[in-house]
Amino acid sequence: MNLDHTLELLRQGKHIPEETVYSLCLELQELLINEANVSYVDTPVTICGDIHGQLHDLLTLFEKSGGVEKTRYIFLGDFVDRGFYSLESFLLLLCYKLRYPDRITLIRGNHETRQITKVYGFYDEVLRKYGNCNVWRYCCEVFDYLSLGAIINNKIFCVHGGLSPDVDTLDAIRGIDRKQEVPHEGPMCDLLWSDPDDVETWSLSPRGAGFLFGKNEVDKFLHGNDIELIARAHQLVMEGYKEMFDGGLVTVWSAPNYCYRCGNIAAVLEIDDQLQRNYTIFEAVQPQDGVGNAIIPTKKPQMDYFL
């Protein structure tokens, strides 16, 4: 596999041969298996939220935030589903990870699972682009190896969803056997599914997975682990980011005009060496007909209904 060539194709939203995806995913598993459940990351670093297959916006993100040649990144998960280019977005991040292993940390989101991607678009996208689901299967194998979180300078905890009543310490996360499909309950599930809310204590989540947690739980976790911030994604924020609980938690959202309908702006959060927070916001780029259309294949399984 020629990494530079693949990267170039991906940036243009062009078709990637099945064999290339296979070997890329295999290499990534070998790389990711050595990473900890909670990766250590040094400042300066830029934290990015949900992407959801919005490739053009992901390219804008890199452009506006310095680019992977100069900047260290943490992605908080939800690379796939709903957008037109879930596959290309995920593969682009994998290629960067392979090229610059120390500059990209990929955290698993609640969409990086077999069950969820079968429902929310990624599976259908692959089927439409390849006529079979092999590529989806290769990607799912990589999902199982993604980190569950990251810790920046031992002071900022990064996770996709939020906290879990089963997790008091970072060590509790380090003890999880992460290399599996995300379970329906328990600490690994909660980390990927939970949401902060204005609640007194752990509460049921309307999502049907994970929990709602409030300022009390956040304060306790920050104090108990001697950290000052929880950075998470998982929820659309119209302004791109939102701090809660006296700045103890922040939601970062990086998919502008989500699903072409939400009209939101997107943000990334840069943490400098003094742990100061600098937000960069960006808007959606207009997709154009005639660009990327080459990837639309002649095989369209959904069309079977209409034959």
Next chain:
Amino acid sequence: MSDAMPCKRLLMKRDLDLWESSETRAHLVHFIEQLADAVRGRENEQYDLPISASVEALMGLLQQVRGVIERHPVAKKDAPASRFGKVEFRDFYDELRAESASLITGAFPQLTQNQVRQLQTYLEESWGDKRRIDYGSGHELNFMCFLYGLTAYKVFDLGGTDRANLVLKPFIEYLKIMRVLETEYWLEPAGSHGVWGLDDYHFLPFLFGAFQLSTHKHLKPLSIHNEEVVELFADKYLYFGCIHFINSVKTTATLRWHSPMLDDISGVKKWSKVAEGMVKMYQAEVLSKLPIMQHFYFSDFLLCPEGVSAPDNVDRDDDGCSTLEPHMGHATWGDCCGIKIPSAIAATESNRQTNRHKPLPFD
């Protein structure tokens, strides 16, 4: 089944298999096909005369639903909220739920008390999810079940003018109300597949709409890409109305990008093929999908197939996001199909202990 309230029963793949081969499902599909066939070749305004008293009564009921919306306007200043939807939707839902029995009795006094009880769940669930403030094809299906139930109770007569009018009058009015709800309260698309879904909210207007167009001499499926045509026919045909709505919401890209499924379908040569395909697709993508059908209600006119799971829990509790402490006052017991079953909190606790089935999570 007597006086039991409608309840959810499809919890796992095995249940879905039983459902798929059930008579109940076949009857429901047949009902939808009958309505679809009745609007073949008709424009929205080409309903049959005379309009029956029952259809008029249902239109009156829907008018009152509009009234409920008007009583719960969205507050001008935007309260900070983590979710996208407007919380006033919950007040709308609560009032509708409180009024549903009297709305049905008022419109159809001939129904027995039990018949009203059977119907009211479907009416209440037709407008979206209270807690999540979202809406999808599963909620839309509830309205179809409501019409199905009224027909089963002989309120409507598919042998007469009701057959076409059910779509052209109440269903279209329902759709119009849904557009108001979607735009007023910013309902999120439930379980959205993003660009990989047919539509953010609806399915049936595409199905009925394709039947409307299936005999049209000039309009082709490709016409959805022609903005002038779409605008011209948005009020005449449901399918174009839907495209028009999407175009008005998604202004930064063309259908090719934000709706690749509709783009694919526009490549089909004839509307009649689209219509046939929509029925197949509806059965596969809505009636056979567990994330949707796990919320489907069975009742005494939509009988639960033999052998599916016993009712598992109630997720119609009003308490929103309750705490996990059972002593906090939320551990009430609900009544479903005559069997005492625990509240959502207690159900979650017992699920935790016994590792029983857990519904597919929402995102």
